[in-house]
Amino acid sequence: MPPHRSSVPHPSTWSARIMTTMNAATTWDATLGQLQMVVTRANYDTWLRDTIGLRHEDGRFVIGAQSAFATEWLTTRLRPLITKTLAGVLGHGIDVAFEVSQPAGMEPPVLLSEPDGAAEGDRPAGARSVAPPQLNAALTFDAFVVGDENRLAFEAARRVVAEPGALNPLTIFAAPGLGKTHLLQAIGHAAYAAGRSVIYASAERFGNDFVRALKDGLDHFRRRYRGADVLLIDDIQFFEGRDGFEKEFFHTFNDLHAQGKQIVVTTDRAPAALTGLTEAMRTRLQWGLVADVQRPAFDTRLAILRAKARRHAVRLPESALEMIAERCCPTVRELEGSLNRVLAFVPLIGGAVTRETIDRALSPLVPLSQREAEPPCPNDIIAAVCRHLGVQLADLRGRSRNRDVSYARHLAMYVLKEDGRKTVAEIGRTLGHRDHSTVLAGIQRIALEQTTRPETRADLGAVRAALDRSSSSAAAAG
Template sequence: MIMNRTCHSVWMNCLQIIKDNVPAQSFKTWFEPIKALKLEGNVLTIQVPSVFFYEWLEEHYVSLLRKTIKHQLGTGGRLEYNIVMERASERGKGHTINVPTNSNGELRNHPVAMPVTLGADIKNPFVIPGLKKLNIDPQLNSKYSFDNFVEGDCNRLARSAGFAVAAKPGGTSFNPLFIYGGAGMGKTHLAQAIGSSVKTSYADKMVLYVQAEKFGQQFVDSLKNNTINDFVNFYQLIDVLIMDDVQFFSGKEKMQDIFFTIFNHLHTSGKQIIMTCDKAPKDLVGLEERLLSRFKWGLSADLQVPDLDTRIAVLNMKMRADGITLPHEVIEYVAHNIDNNIRELEGALISLLAHSTLNRKEIDLPLAKQMLKNFIKHSSKEISMESIQKLVCEYFEIPMEMVKSKTRKREIVQARQISMYLAKNHTKASLKTIGQFYGGRDHSTVIYACQTVEDLIDTDKKFKNWVQDIQKKLKMS
């Protein structure tokens, strides 16, 4: 039966199953761009747009894909990936690579570094309307670039989507690109980094960054001066429009009407729209449904609270940029205790350096604790991988060192898998960090361990009670 089927028909059947099991936006973002390449025996090869795209599928949808392929091609059915990479130095030229599988059929790969050149220096603020196209100041701050935007699990989706948009503005499925997250998470930084990269690669494109509040002021002025047509026509000239803090439009119906008109024109013309917001589109109130629906057309990517590794990386990058050094224990202390957002983290570092300069004292850990006591909120102890490992080993009465060993004894493997599952759900560590902690394993092993635990929780009552009991003890510790 399989011999008479094409790769396209098999993949279309897979998509029908997948579509019923994932949210509509997730399906549009992660499955519609995939292309079926070939079907050889019971092996289906599909093409995905990037390495990050493949890693996201493997981390979030590997179980669904495995079951779907098994349903279509039988128990021996397998899925292989081809990845298309666009290098910054050769934009527009597709580079297809095959992703190898190991002896267990697990797919492996590593993130791809994508360097970006900084944009031009910032000029005086623009005036609207009445400027000619060639004289438009993009309103981009040169300090915001991809080079100094630290990547982590908290922002990888948004950052990778930003790279794709910068490489091909208006030519990806990420239009509009809706970046959302709390204050100080880096929304403006990322949005402006995209704009700067576009200006570097496409000097002829008209890029404009504008805060929604500034847009609103210009709109009101145009009504007072009877220049509303000039105002709309100006914005319809833009090739890449970056609108910051669109939650400002809430409750302002006339302003929403104008932005709706501009949005439709730009999108229909193949122009790129990038928006930032403090909430996901579904959580916004006071906006017309027709406008909200358009916010959801492309990709909504959130910027989450940065994990410990990302916070340390941010501090190290900031120190390199400023040409200073601090003891590693001081950096770890600051990163561990200030975990709300990037802005607070950088503010604490600036305060620390200011105290050091004014008092002419070298910063050590005791001094750092004294200086930053107003920054640091004393909260409950953060759950760590070490505390999880200790608790699981005590619960099952096994030596702690065995969990990280290579042994395949059932009780050890089970404890290790539960530890990985709890680490993923109760810490901010990345899958890679978790795998490294538990004996130098890779992220795919962590994914498999978590899936195994979830399956056993659903099917084994005794196992479920174990996990719930350990979780209770973990929260009380």
């Protein structure tokens, strides 16, 4: 009997069918899903997120951007990468072109201060004479999917809109791609709708604006940033090692805080671990509330996929979304990229979406090392920590506050998160049903100590080496 062959077309046959099965918008959505995993978040958010696939004709794919400047930047900086990625989606070579295609009704970004005489009718009801902040219209509270991993940050974000100054500053930290920028911009949308002046900028944008202001005069720059009711700064870790930028932001922070104006910042790690900033700046970032966003667990991943799938013309069955959610995408951005890629395959398979077709669609996105390596299981991590530090398992999971036991517990929390890929909620349940804040404090302690305390680095290395040996032995036995 001849071997069974999949009904999914071989990639070499895709080009014969792609023109009739995928429209330009769907093709470009799939391409964006891959591009967002290979370009920096700043470049993706600034230049790619709002682009659209316009048409695909005569071997030429036309992409719409929102301004002539954007089309020029994409042509000179990203065209080779876009051409290569798009060809991979289509299954054949393609020429790429860009043209301006600004959605109807979208206003160009403007600064905080409007010219004298700006029309009152152009502003939201109740708003003062302020221009709208530069925000992505899709990143609102309504579009944010809430789970155990991000609930604290979500509720804190809503509170700073309802009660400005109650949590000041609010510092949200998370690894890239987990939604901290979404929350930051959602705050901006809601605060502006409530009639407040809002400035949103990445830390890099703040720094670039400051450099330009040094040439042209600082008065306008300082009125802009220090005159806002709500200041939102993204990726504040950019200030590490940039003393001039940090000093200017430090004084901006002090001015706004003294006036009771709301400050919200995001960073890729806990403020205490931002060792490239001054102690004074790190301390200020912890004055209000520090909230984290963790990697989404299965239930949250599935909810995110449901929400994002509703925006697409092609519908996937619930079983297909569950199959995608089962693949432990470490970030929301990669999860969305996986969904876009599967959606691009749907017109090609001509039948039911099966696990085989999903695996085939997504396998190129997973590095070989990740396909072969599974994270260590929680029990192995805990056992390795106990053996290395001479602590009993019952003590680790119990309520002992002995200094050595507490240190071992915190080390286990950190390794469970970083190496075991567990969420804060899962770690809390594993280690005696500890609450979110307790687990987070333990993780933050080790994150800081591994950069400042050689003994912690050595203990962490020893535990990881033991896990590696255990994994190698298991693989050899298998």
